[in-house]
Amino acid sequence: MTTQRSRTLAAACVLVVMAGLATAGCSKQETTDQATGDTGAGAQTVAPTTAAAGTGCTLQSYGATKLDLKNAVVGFSQSEKEANPFRIAETRSIKEEAAKLGVKKLLTTNAQSQLPKQISDIQDMLSQGAQLLIVAPLNSDGLEPALQAAAAKHVPVITIDRKLNATACKDYVAFLGSNFVEQGKRAADAMIKATGGKGKVAILLGASGNNVTTDRTKGFVDQLKAQAPGLEIVAQQTGEFARDKGQQVMEQLIQSKPDITAVYAENDEMGLGAVTALKGANKKPGKDIKIVSVDGTRNAVQALVNGEYNAVIESNPRFGPLAFATAQKFFGGEGIPENVIISDRAYDDSNAKASLGGAY
The missing domain is CATH 3.40.50.2300 (Response regulator)
Known part of the structure:
Protein backbone atom coordinates (compact mmCIF):
# COMPACT_ATOMS: atom_id res chain seq x y z
CA MET A 1 0.00 0.00 0.00
CA THR A 2 2.95 2.26 -0.38
CA THR A 3 2.68 5.12 -2.86
CA GLN A 4 4.51 4.95 -6.18
CA ARG A 5 6.80 7.73 -4.94
CA SER A 6 7.73 5.81 -1.79
CA ARG A 7 8.25 2.58 -3.75
CA THR A 8 10.60 4.31 -6.16
CA LEU A 9 12.46 6.08 -3.39
CA ALA A 10 12.75 2.95 -1.28
CA ALA A 11 14.02 0.85 -4.15
CA ALA A 12 16.71 3.39 -4.89
CA CYS A 13 17.80 3.81 -1.28
CA VAL A 14 17.60 0.35 0.21
CA LEU A 15 20.26 -1.14 -2.04
CA VAL A 16 22.67 1.54 -0.93
CA VAL A 17 21.87 0.98 2.73
CA MET A 18 22.21 -2.77 2.50
CA ALA A 19 25.58 -2.33 0.89
CA GLY A 20 26.63 -0.05 3.74
CA LEU A 21 27.65 2.71 1.33
CA ALA A 22 27.33 6.47 1.52
CA THR A 23 24.35 7.79 -0.41
CA ALA A 24 24.33 10.39 -3.11
CA GLY A 25 20.59 10.70 -3.71
CA CYS A 26 19.02 9.73 -0.39
CA SER A 27 18.63 11.74 2.79
CA LYS A 28 19.52 10.44 6.23
CA GLN A 29 15.90 9.50 6.78
CA GLU A 30 15.53 7.89 3.37
CA THR A 31 18.58 5.70 3.79
CA THR A 32 16.96 4.04 6.80
CA ASP A 33 13.45 3.91 5.36
CA GLN A 34 11.69 0.68 4.60
CA ALA A 35 11.71 -0.63 1.06
CA THR A 36 9.70 -3.79 1.45
CA GLY A 37 6.29 -2.18 1.80
CA ASP A 38 3.60 -4.39 3.37
CA THR A 39 4.61 -7.91 4.28
CA GLY A 40 1.40 -8.85 6.01
CA ALA A 41 -1.13 -7.31 8.34
CA GLY A 42 0.62 -5.34 11.03
CA ALA A 43 4.07 -6.57 10.10
CA GLN A 44 7.00 -4.46 11.17
CA THR A 45 9.54 -4.35 8.39
CA VAL A 46 12.61 -2.30 9.05
CA ALA A 47 15.60 -1.60 6.86
CA PRO A 48 19.11 -2.00 8.27
CA THR A 49 19.91 0.78 10.72
CA THR A 50 23.65 0.70 10.25
CA ALA A 51 25.13 4.02 9.15
CA ALA A 52 27.61 4.28 6.33
CA ALA A 53 31.17 3.36 7.25
CA GLY A 54 32.77 6.00 9.45
CA THR A 55 29.50 7.82 10.10
CA GLY A 56 26.72 7.81 12.65
CA CYS A 57 26.71 7.95 16.42
CA THR A 58 29.09 5.51 18.09
CA ASN A 179 8.57 10.09 8.51
CA PHE A 180 5.73 12.39 9.59
CA VAL A 181 5.95 14.68 6.57
CA GLU A 182 5.54 11.63 4.34
CA GLN A 183 2.55 10.54 6.42
CA GLY A 184 0.95 13.91 5.72
CA LYS A 185 1.64 13.56 2.01
CA ARG A 186 0.16 10.07 1.91
CA ALA A 187 -2.90 11.32 3.78
CA ALA A 188 -3.26 14.07 1.18
CA ASP A 189 -3.01 11.54 -1.65
CA ALA A 190 -5.73 9.47 0.01
CA MET A 191 -7.90 12.57 0.44
CA ILE A 192 -7.46 13.49 -3.22
CA LYS A 193 -8.55 10.00 -4.20
CA ALA A 194 -11.57 10.09 -1.86
CA THR A 195 -12.77 13.52 -2.97
CA GLY A 196 -11.76 13.56 -6.59
CA GLY A 197 -9.51 16.50 -5.79
CA LYS A 198 -12.29 18.97 -5.09
CA GLY A 199 -13.98 20.28 -1.95
CA LYS A 200 -13.43 22.09 1.32
CA VAL A 201 -11.19 20.48 3.93
CA ALA A 202 -10.91 20.99 7.67
CA ILE A 203 -7.74 19.89 9.47
CA LEU A 204 -7.96 18.62 13.03
CA LEU A 205 -4.47 19.50 14.24
CA GLY A 206 -2.58 17.49 16.84
CA ALA A 207 -1.07 18.92 19.99
CA SER A 208 1.15 21.96 19.64
CA GLY A 209 4.80 21.90 20.61
CA ASN A 210 5.91 18.72 18.87
CA ASN A 211 7.21 17.84 15.45
CA VAL A 212 4.49 15.31 14.73
CA THR A 213 1.83 17.99 14.37
CA THR A 214 4.09 20.34 12.45
CA ASP A 215 5.28 17.69 10.01
CA ARG A 216 1.93 16.00 9.40
CA THR A 217 0.44 19.41 8.66
CA LYS A 218 3.25 20.43 6.32
CA GLY A 219 3.15 17.21 4.34
CA PHE A 220 -0.60 17.40 3.88
CA VAL A 221 -0.81 21.10 3.04
CA ASP A 222 2.13 21.05 0.63
CA GLN A 223 0.82 17.99 -1.19
CA LEU A 224 -2.64 19.49 -1.66
CA LYS A 225 -1.13 22.70 -3.02
CA ALA A 226 0.99 20.77 -5.48
CA GLN A 227 -1.49 18.10 -6.54
CA ALA A 228 -5.04 19.29 -5.84
CA PRO A 229 -5.59 23.06 -5.86
CA GLY A 230 -9.30 22.29 -6.03
CA LEU A 231 -9.21 21.07 -2.44
CA GLU A 232 -9.42 24.19 -0.29
CA ILE A 233 -8.34 24.11 3.35
CA VAL A 234 -10.98 26.21 5.13
CA ALA A 235 -10.19 25.48 8.80
CA GLN A 236 -7.32 24.31 10.99
CA GLN A 237 -8.10 23.76 14.68
CA THR A 238 -6.35 21.69 17.31
CA GLY A 239 -8.00 18.67 18.82
CA GLU A 240 -4.96 17.90 21.00
CA PHE A 241 -4.77 14.33 19.66
CA ALA A 242 -7.82 13.47 21.85
CA ARG A 243 -11.14 11.93 20.81
CA ASP A 244 -13.31 14.18 22.97
CA LYS A 245 -11.51 17.31 21.76
CA GLY A 246 -11.79 16.14 18.16
CA GLN A 247 -15.52 15.69 18.63
CA GLN A 248 -15.89 19.15 20.19
CA VAL A 249 -13.94 20.84 17.40
CA MET A 250 -15.96 18.99 14.75
CA GLU A 251 -19.23 20.01 16.39
CA GLN A 252 -18.09 23.63 16.24
CA LEU A 253 -16.98 23.32 12.63
CA ILE A 254 -20.30 21.84 11.56
CA GLN A 255 -21.88 25.10 12.74
CA SER A 256 -19.21 27.57 11.62
CA LYS A 257 -18.20 25.86 8.35
CA PRO A 258 -21.31 24.01 7.13
CA ASP A 259 -19.87 23.64 3.63
CA ILE A 260 -16.98 21.37 4.74
CA THR A 261 -16.80 18.24 2.59
CA ALA A 262 -13.72 16.54 4.06
CA VAL A 263 -11.75 16.20 7.30
CA TYR A 264 -8.07 15.39 7.77
CA ALA A 265 -7.45 14.31 11.36
CA GLU A 266 -3.82 14.13 12.44
CA ASN A 267 -4.57 11.08 14.55
CA ASP A 268 -7.30 8.45 14.62
CA GLU A 269 -8.69 9.47 17.98
CA MET A 270 -9.62 12.91 16.67
CA GLY A 271 -10.98 11.35 13.49
CA LEU A 272 -13.23 9.02 15.49
CA GLY A 273 -14.39 12.00 17.52
CA ALA A 274 -15.31 13.69 14.25
CA VAL A 275 -17.32 10.61 13.24
CA THR A 276 -19.36 10.88 16.44
CA ALA A 277 -19.97 14.60 15.89
CA LEU A 278 -21.07 14.08 12.30
CA LYS A 279 -23.47 11.32 13.25
CA GLY A 280 -24.92 13.60 15.93
CA ALA A 281 -25.57 16.19 13.22
CA ASN A 282 -27.33 13.60 11.02
CA LYS A 283 -24.48 13.58 8.52
CA LYS A 284 -22.95 10.43 7.07
CA PRO A 285 -19.21 10.25 7.82
CA GLY A 286 -17.28 8.70 4.97
CA LYS A 287 -19.97 9.73 2.51
CA ASP A 288 -21.28 13.25 3.17
CA ILE A 289 -17.95 14.16 4.74
CA LYS A 290 -14.81 12.27 3.68
CA ILE A 291 -12.44 11.40 6.54
CA VAL A 292 -8.74 10.54 6.42
CA SER A 293 -6.58 10.19 9.52
CA VAL A 294 -3.19 8.94 10.71
CA ASP A 295 -2.39 6.16 13.20
CA GLY A 296 -3.79 2.78 12.18
CA THR A 297 -5.79 1.89 15.29
CA ARG A 298 -8.23 -0.97 15.06
CA ASN A 299 -11.19 1.30 15.78
CA ALA A 300 -10.33 3.55 12.84
CA VAL A 301 -9.77 0.63 10.48
CA GLN A 302 -13.10 -0.82 11.64
CA ALA A 303 -14.75 2.53 10.82
CA LEU A 304 -13.21 2.19 7.37
CA VAL A 305 -14.68 -1.31 7.04
CA ASN A 306 -18.05 0.13 8.13
CA GLY A 307 -17.90 2.81 5.42
CA GLU A 308 -17.61 5.67 7.92
CA TYR A 309 -14.02 6.46 7.00
CA ASN A 310 -12.12 6.77 3.74
CA ALA A 311 -8.46 6.04 4.54
CA VAL A 312 -6.03 5.56 7.40
CA ILE A 313 -2.27 6.05 7.20
CA GLU A 314 -0.51 3.98 9.82
CA SER A 315 1.93 5.43 12.33
CA ASN A 316 3.60 2.27 13.56
CA PRO A 317 3.83 2.08 17.39
CA ARG A 318 5.69 -1.23 17.56
CA PHE A 319 9.05 0.21 18.52
CA GLY A 320 10.27 -2.60 20.77
CA PRO A 321 12.19 -4.65 18.17
CA LEU A 322 13.63 -1.57 16.47
CA ALA A 323 14.60 0.19 19.71
CA PHE A 324 16.45 -2.78 21.18
CA ALA A 325 18.03 -3.76 17.86
CA THR A 326 19.35 -0.20 17.54
CA ALA A 327 20.63 -0.29 21.11
CA GLN A 328 22.40 -3.61 20.54
CA LYS A 329 24.12 -2.25 17.44
CA PHE A 330 25.13 0.89 19.29
CA PHE A 331 26.60 -1.01 22.23
CA GLY A 332 28.23 -3.37 19.76
CA GLY A 333 30.23 -0.48 18.33
CA GLU A 334 28.25 0.26 15.18
CA GLY A 335 27.43 3.79 14.06
CA ILE A 336 23.75 4.72 14.35
CA PRO A 337 22.20 7.23 11.92
CA GLU A 338 20.49 10.30 13.35
CA ASN A 339 17.07 9.18 12.08
CA VAL A 340 15.97 5.55 12.00
CA ILE A 341 12.65 5.34 10.19
CA ILE A 342 10.09 2.65 10.94
CA SER A 343 7.75 1.37 8.23
CA ASP A 344 4.11 2.50 8.07
CA ARG A 345 1.41 0.79 6.05
CA ALA A 346 -1.86 2.27 4.82
CA TYR A 347 -5.50 1.19 4.86
CA ASP A 348 -8.29 1.95 2.41
CA ASP A 349 -11.50 0.26 1.30
CA SER A 350 -9.54 -2.24 -0.77
CA ASN A 351 -7.64 -3.82 2.12
CA ALA A 352 -9.25 -2.71 5.40
CA LYS A 353 -11.35 -5.81 6.04
CA ALA A 354 -8.53 -8.24 5.30
CA SER A 355 -6.03 -6.17 7.30
CA LEU A 356 -8.17 -5.45 10.36
CA GLY A 357 -6.39 -8.12 12.42
CA GLY A 358 -3.07 -6.33 11.97
CA ALA A 359 -4.30 -2.98 13.27
CA TYR A 360 -3.54 -2.13 16.89
Whole structure:
Protein backbone atom coordinates (compact mmCIF):
# COMPACT_ATOMS: atom_id res chain seq x y z
CA MET A 1 0.00 0.00 0.00
CA THR A 2 2.95 2.26 -0.38
CA THR A 3 2.68 5.12 -2.86
CA GLN A 4 4.51 4.95 -6.18
CA ARG A 5 6.80 7.73 -4.94
CA SER A 6 7.73 5.81 -1.79
CA ARG A 7 8.25 2.58 -3.75
CA THR A 8 10.60 4.31 -6.16
CA LEU A 9 12.46 6.08 -3.39
CA ALA A 10 12.75 2.95 -1.28
CA ALA A 11 14.02 0.85 -4.15
CA ALA A 12 16.71 3.39 -4.89
CA CYS A 13 17.80 3.81 -1.28
CA VAL A 14 17.60 0.35 0.21
CA LEU A 15 20.26 -1.14 -2.04
CA VAL A 16 22.67 1.54 -0.93
CA VAL A 17 21.87 0.98 2.73
CA MET A 18 22.21 -2.77 2.50
CA ALA A 19 25.58 -2.33 0.89
CA GLY A 20 26.63 -0.05 3.74
CA LEU A 21 27.65 2.71 1.33
CA ALA A 22 27.33 6.47 1.52
CA THR A 23 24.35 7.79 -0.41
CA ALA A 24 24.33 10.39 -3.11
CA GLY A 25 20.59 10.70 -3.71
CA CYS A 26 19.02 9.73 -0.39
CA SER A 27 18.63 11.74 2.79
CA LYS A 28 19.52 10.44 6.23
CA GLN A 29 15.90 9.50 6.78
CA GLU A 30 15.53 7.89 3.37
CA THR A 31 18.58 5.70 3.79
CA THR A 32 16.96 4.04 6.80
CA ASP A 33 13.45 3.91 5.36
CA GLN A 34 11.69 0.68 4.60
CA ALA A 35 11.71 -0.63 1.06
CA THR A 36 9.70 -3.79 1.45
CA GLY A 37 6.29 -2.18 1.80
CA ASP A 38 3.60 -4.39 3.37
CA THR A 39 4.61 -7.91 4.28
CA GLY A 40 1.40 -8.85 6.01
CA ALA A 41 -1.13 -7.31 8.34
CA GLY A 42 0.62 -5.34 11.03
CA ALA A 43 4.07 -6.57 10.10
CA GLN A 44 7.00 -4.46 11.17
CA THR A 45 9.54 -4.35 8.39
CA VAL A 46 12.61 -2.30 9.05
CA ALA A 47 15.60 -1.60 6.86
CA PRO A 48 19.11 -2.00 8.27
CA THR A 49 19.91 0.78 10.72
CA THR A 50 23.65 0.70 10.25
CA ALA A 51 25.13 4.02 9.15
CA ALA A 52 27.61 4.28 6.33
CA ALA A 53 31.17 3.36 7.25
CA GLY A 54 32.77 6.00 9.45
CA THR A 55 29.50 7.82 10.10
CA GLY A 56 26.72 7.81 12.65
CA CYS A 57 26.71 7.95 16.42
CA THR A 58 29.09 5.51 18.09
CA LEU A 59 29.94 4.62 21.67
CA GLN A 60 33.15 6.62 21.37
CA SER A 61 31.58 9.74 19.87
CA TYR A 62 28.73 9.67 22.39
CA GLY A 63 30.98 9.04 25.37
CA ALA A 64 29.27 5.83 26.49
CA THR A 65 30.65 2.43 27.40
CA LYS A 66 29.89 -1.04 26.07
CA LEU A 67 26.88 -2.73 27.64
CA ASP A 68 25.28 -6.18 27.51
CA LEU A 69 21.53 -5.61 27.66
CA LYS A 70 21.01 -8.94 29.41
CA ASN A 71 22.92 -7.54 32.36
CA ALA A 72 21.53 -4.04 32.09
CA VAL A 73 18.89 -1.85 33.69
CA VAL A 74 16.85 -0.17 30.97
CA GLY A 75 14.42 2.68 31.53
CA PHE A 76 11.39 3.44 29.35
CA SER A 77 9.67 6.81 29.73
CA GLN A 78 6.16 6.91 28.24
CA SER A 79 4.75 10.38 27.68
CA GLU A 80 0.97 9.95 27.75
CA LYS A 81 -1.55 7.87 29.64
CA GLU A 82 -2.19 4.50 28.09
CA ALA A 83 -5.78 5.16 27.07
CA ASN A 84 -4.76 5.95 23.50
CA PRO A 85 -4.31 2.72 21.48
CA PHE A 86 -1.02 4.01 20.08
CA ARG A 87 0.47 4.36 23.59
CA ILE A 88 -0.88 1.00 24.70
CA ALA A 89 0.70 -0.75 21.72
CA GLU A 90 3.94 1.19 22.07
CA THR A 91 4.46 0.33 25.74
CA ARG A 92 3.46 -3.30 25.17
CA SER A 93 5.99 -3.57 22.35
CA ILE A 94 8.83 -2.24 24.52
CA LYS A 95 7.94 -4.60 27.39
CA GLU A 96 7.56 -7.64 25.16
CA GLU A 97 10.86 -7.11 23.39
CA ALA A 98 12.70 -6.52 26.67
CA ALA A 99 11.33 -9.80 27.98
CA LYS A 100 12.16 -11.60 24.74
CA LEU A 101 15.78 -10.42 24.90
CA GLY A 102 16.11 -11.23 28.59
CA VAL A 103 16.88 -7.67 29.68
CA LYS A 104 17.93 -7.81 33.34
CA LYS A 105 15.49 -5.12 34.50
CA LEU A 106 13.08 -2.82 32.68
CA LEU A 107 11.92 0.29 34.51
CA THR A 108 8.77 1.90 33.09
CA THR A 109 7.15 5.23 33.86
CA ASN A 110 4.25 7.26 32.47
CA ALA A 111 4.29 11.05 32.50
CA GLN A 112 0.50 11.34 32.11
CA SER A 113 1.00 14.16 29.58
CA GLN A 114 2.86 16.31 32.13
CA LEU A 115 6.30 17.56 31.09
CA PRO A 116 7.60 18.15 34.66
CA LYS A 117 6.62 14.57 35.52
CA GLN A 118 8.44 13.18 32.50
CA ILE A 119 11.57 15.03 33.57
CA SER A 120 11.31 13.69 37.13
CA ASP A 121 10.46 10.20 35.83
CA ILE A 122 13.68 10.09 33.83
CA GLN A 123 15.72 11.47 36.71
CA ASP A 124 14.19 8.84 39.03
CA MET A 125 15.08 6.02 36.66
CA LEU A 126 18.63 7.29 36.50
CA SER A 127 18.78 7.26 40.28
CA GLN A 128 17.57 3.64 40.17
CA GLY A 129 20.55 2.74 38.01
CA ALA A 130 19.17 2.92 34.46
CA GLN A 131 22.02 2.32 31.98
CA LEU A 132 19.99 2.96 28.82
CA LEU A 133 16.94 5.19 28.37
CA ILE A 134 14.24 4.79 25.74
CA VAL A 135 12.15 7.95 25.78
CA ALA A 136 8.87 8.81 24.06
CA PRO A 137 9.05 12.61 24.47
CA LEU A 138 5.89 14.49 25.37
CA ASN A 139 7.09 17.55 23.46
CA SER A 140 9.98 18.34 21.17
CA ASP A 141 11.25 20.90 23.71
CA GLY A 142 11.55 20.97 27.47
CA LEU A 143 13.37 17.76 28.38
CA GLU A 144 16.76 19.46 28.73
CA PRO A 145 17.08 18.85 32.51
CA ALA A 146 16.45 15.13 32.00
CA LEU A 147 18.88 14.93 29.08
CA GLN A 148 21.51 16.73 31.11
CA ALA A 149 21.02 14.28 33.98
CA ALA A 150 21.51 11.36 31.60
CA ALA A 151 24.60 12.96 30.04
CA ALA A 152 26.13 13.49 33.48
CA LYS A 153 25.97 9.74 34.05
CA HIS A 154 26.97 8.88 30.45
CA VAL A 155 23.65 7.06 29.94
CA PRO A 156 22.61 6.82 26.26
CA VAL A 157 19.15 8.09 25.32
CA ILE A 158 17.17 6.74 22.37
CA THR A 159 14.04 8.72 21.49
CA ILE A 160 10.99 7.23 19.81
CA ASP A 161 7.90 8.57 18.00
CA ARG A 162 8.53 12.30 18.64
CA LYS A 163 11.73 14.07 17.76
CA LEU A 164 13.60 16.40 20.10
CA ASN A 165 14.82 19.84 19.19
CA ALA A 166 18.25 18.84 20.40
CA THR A 167 21.56 17.61 19.04
CA ALA A 168 21.89 14.00 17.95
CA CYS A 169 24.89 12.10 19.33
CA LYS A 170 25.22 14.73 22.05
CA ASP A 171 21.85 15.06 23.77
CA TYR A 172 20.52 11.73 22.48
CA VAL A 173 21.79 8.89 20.29
CA ALA A 174 19.12 8.76 17.60
CA PHE A 175 15.46 9.30 16.82
CA LEU A 176 13.37 6.25 15.94
CA GLY A 177 10.06 7.01 14.33
CA SER A 178 7.97 7.60 11.27
CA ASN A 179 8.57 10.09 8.51
CA PHE A 180 5.73 12.39 9.59
CA VAL A 181 5.95 14.68 6.57
CA GLU A 182 5.54 11.63 4.34
CA GLN A 183 2.55 10.54 6.42
CA GLY A 184 0.95 13.91 5.72
CA LYS A 185 1.64 13.56 2.01
CA ARG A 186 0.16 10.07 1.91
CA ALA A 187 -2.90 11.32 3.78
CA ALA A 188 -3.26 14.07 1.18
CA ASP A 189 -3.01 11.54 -1.65
CA ALA A 190 -5.73 9.47 0.01
CA MET A 191 -7.90 12.57 0.44
CA ILE A 192 -7.46 13.49 -3.22
CA LYS A 193 -8.55 10.00 -4.20
CA ALA A 194 -11.57 10.09 -1.86
CA THR A 195 -12.77 13.52 -2.97
CA GLY A 196 -11.76 13.56 -6.59
CA GLY A 197 -9.51 16.50 -5.79
CA LYS A 198 -12.29 18.97 -5.09
CA GLY A 199 -13.98 20.28 -1.95
CA LYS A 200 -13.43 22.09 1.32
CA VAL A 201 -11.19 20.48 3.93
CA ALA A 202 -10.91 20.99 7.67
CA ILE A 203 -7.74 19.89 9.47
CA LEU A 204 -7.96 18.62 13.03
CA LEU A 205 -4.47 19.50 14.24
CA GLY A 206 -2.58 17.49 16.84
CA ALA A 207 -1.07 18.92 19.99
CA SER A 208 1.15 21.96 19.64
CA GLY A 209 4.80 21.90 20.61
CA ASN A 210 5.91 18.72 18.87
CA ASN A 211 7.21 17.84 15.45
CA VAL A 212 4.49 15.31 14.73
CA THR A 213 1.83 17.99 14.37
CA THR A 214 4.09 20.34 12.45
CA ASP A 215 5.28 17.69 10.01
CA ARG A 216 1.93 16.00 9.40
CA THR A 217 0.44 19.41 8.66
CA LYS A 218 3.25 20.43 6.32
CA GLY A 219 3.15 17.21 4.34
CA PHE A 220 -0.60 17.40 3.88
CA VAL A 221 -0.81 21.10 3.04
CA ASP A 222 2.13 21.05 0.63
CA GLN A 223 0.82 17.99 -1.19
CA LEU A 224 -2.64 19.49 -1.66
CA LYS A 225 -1.13 22.70 -3.02
CA ALA A 226 0.99 20.77 -5.48
CA GLN A 227 -1.49 18.10 -6.54
CA ALA A 228 -5.04 19.29 -5.84
CA PRO A 229 -5.59 23.06 -5.86
CA GLY A 230 -9.30 22.29 -6.03
CA LEU A 231 -9.21 21.07 -2.44
CA GLU A 232 -9.42 24.19 -0.29
CA ILE A 233 -8.34 24.11 3.35
CA VAL A 234 -10.98 26.21 5.13
CA ALA A 235 -10.19 25.48 8.80
CA GLN A 236 -7.32 24.31 10.99
CA GLN A 237 -8.10 23.76 14.68
CA THR A 238 -6.35 21.69 17.31
CA GLY A 239 -8.00 18.67 18.82
CA GLU A 240 -4.96 17.90 21.00
CA PHE A 241 -4.77 14.33 19.66
CA ALA A 242 -7.82 13.47 21.85
CA ARG A 243 -11.14 11.93 20.81
CA ASP A 244 -13.31 14.18 22.97
CA LYS A 245 -11.51 17.31 21.76
CA GLY A 246 -11.79 16.14 18.16
CA GLN A 247 -15.52 15.69 18.63
CA GLN A 248 -15.89 19.15 20.19
CA VAL A 249 -13.94 20.84 17.40
CA MET A 250 -15.96 18.99 14.75
CA GLU A 251 -19.23 20.01 16.39
CA GLN A 252 -18.09 23.63 16.24
CA LEU A 253 -16.98 23.32 12.63
CA ILE A 254 -20.30 21.84 11.56
CA GLN A 255 -21.88 25.10 12.74
CA SER A 256 -19.21 27.57 11.62
CA LYS A 257 -18.20 25.86 8.35
CA PRO A 258 -21.31 24.01 7.13
CA ASP A 259 -19.87 23.64 3.63
CA ILE A 260 -16.98 21.37 4.74
CA THR A 261 -16.80 18.24 2.59
CA ALA A 262 -13.72 16.54 4.06
CA VAL A 263 -11.75 16.20 7.30
CA TYR A 264 -8.07 15.39 7.77
CA ALA A 265 -7.45 14.31 11.36
CA GLU A 266 -3.82 14.13 12.44
CA ASN A 267 -4.57 11.08 14.55
CA ASP A 268 -7.30 8.45 14.62
CA GLU A 269 -8.69 9.47 17.98
CA MET A 270 -9.62 12.91 16.67
CA GLY A 271 -10.98 11.35 13.49
CA LEU A 272 -13.23 9.02 15.49
CA GLY A 273 -14.39 12.00 17.52
CA ALA A 274 -15.31 13.69 14.25
CA VAL A 275 -17.32 10.61 13.24
CA THR A 276 -19.36 10.88 16.44
CA ALA A 277 -19.97 14.60 15.89
CA LEU A 278 -21.07 14.08 12.30
CA LYS A 279 -23.47 11.32 13.25
CA GLY A 280 -24.92 13.60 15.93
CA ALA A 281 -25.57 16.19 13.22
CA ASN A 282 -27.33 13.60 11.02
CA LYS A 283 -24.48 13.58 8.52
CA LYS A 284 -22.95 10.43 7.07
CA PRO A 285 -19.21 10.25 7.82
CA GLY A 286 -17.28 8.70 4.97
CA LYS A 287 -19.97 9.73 2.51
CA ASP A 288 -21.28 13.25 3.17
CA ILE A 289 -17.95 14.16 4.74
CA LYS A 290 -14.81 12.27 3.68
CA ILE A 291 -12.44 11.40 6.54
CA VAL A 292 -8.74 10.54 6.42
CA SER A 293 -6.58 10.19 9.52
CA VAL A 294 -3.19 8.94 10.71
CA ASP A 295 -2.39 6.16 13.20
CA GLY A 296 -3.79 2.78 12.18
CA THR A 297 -5.79 1.89 15.29
CA ARG A 298 -8.23 -0.97 15.06
CA ASN A 299 -11.19 1.30 15.78
CA ALA A 300 -10.33 3.55 12.84
CA VAL A 301 -9.77 0.63 10.48
CA GLN A 302 -13.10 -0.82 11.64
CA ALA A 303 -14.75 2.53 10.82
CA LEU A 304 -13.21 2.19 7.37
CA VAL A 305 -14.68 -1.31 7.04
CA ASN A 306 -18.05 0.13 8.13
CA GLY A 307 -17.90 2.81 5.42
CA GLU A 308 -17.61 5.67 7.92
CA TYR A 309 -14.02 6.46 7.00
CA ASN A 310 -12.12 6.77 3.74
CA ALA A 311 -8.46 6.04 4.54
CA VAL A 312 -6.03 5.56 7.40
CA ILE A 313 -2.27 6.05 7.20
CA GLU A 314 -0.51 3.98 9.82
CA SER A 315 1.93 5.43 12.33
CA ASN A 316 3.60 2.27 13.56
CA PRO A 317 3.83 2.08 17.39
CA ARG A 318 5.69 -1.23 17.56
CA PHE A 319 9.05 0.21 18.52
CA GLY A 320 10.27 -2.60 20.77
CA PRO A 321 12.19 -4.65 18.17
CA LEU A 322 13.63 -1.57 16.47
CA ALA A 323 14.60 0.19 19.71
CA PHE A 324 16.45 -2.78 21.18
CA ALA A 325 18.03 -3.76 17.86
CA THR A 326 19.35 -0.20 17.54
CA ALA A 327 20.63 -0.29 21.11
CA GLN A 328 22.40 -3.61 20.54
CA LYS A 329 24.12 -2.25 17.44
CA PHE A 330 25.13 0.89 19.29
CA PHE A 331 26.60 -1.01 22.23
CA GLY A 332 28.23 -3.37 19.76
CA GLY A 333 30.23 -0.48 18.33
CA GLU A 334 28.25 0.26 15.18
CA GLY A 335 27.43 3.79 14.06
CA ILE A 336 23.75 4.72 14.35
CA PRO A 337 22.20 7.23 11.92
CA GLU A 338 20.49 10.30 13.35
CA ASN A 339 17.07 9.18 12.08
CA VAL A 340 15.97 5.55 12.00
CA ILE A 341 12.65 5.34 10.19
CA ILE A 342 10.09 2.65 10.94
CA SER A 343 7.75 1.37 8.23
CA ASP A 344 4.11 2.50 8.07
CA ARG A 345 1.41 0.79 6.05
CA ALA A 346 -1.86 2.27 4.82
CA TYR A 347 -5.50 1.19 4.86
CA ASP A 348 -8.29 1.95 2.41
CA ASP A 349 -11.50 0.26 1.30
CA SER A 350 -9.54 -2.24 -0.77
CA ASN A 351 -7.64 -3.82 2.12
CA ALA A 352 -9.25 -2.71 5.40
CA LYS A 353 -11.35 -5.81 6.04
CA ALA A 354 -8.53 -8.24 5.30
CA SER A 355 -6.03 -6.17 7.30
CA LEU A 356 -8.17 -5.45 10.36
CA GLY A 357 -6.39 -8.12 12.42
CA GLY A 358 -3.07 -6.33 11.97
CA ALA A 359 -4.30 -2.98 13.27
CA TYR A 360 -3.54 -2.13 16.89
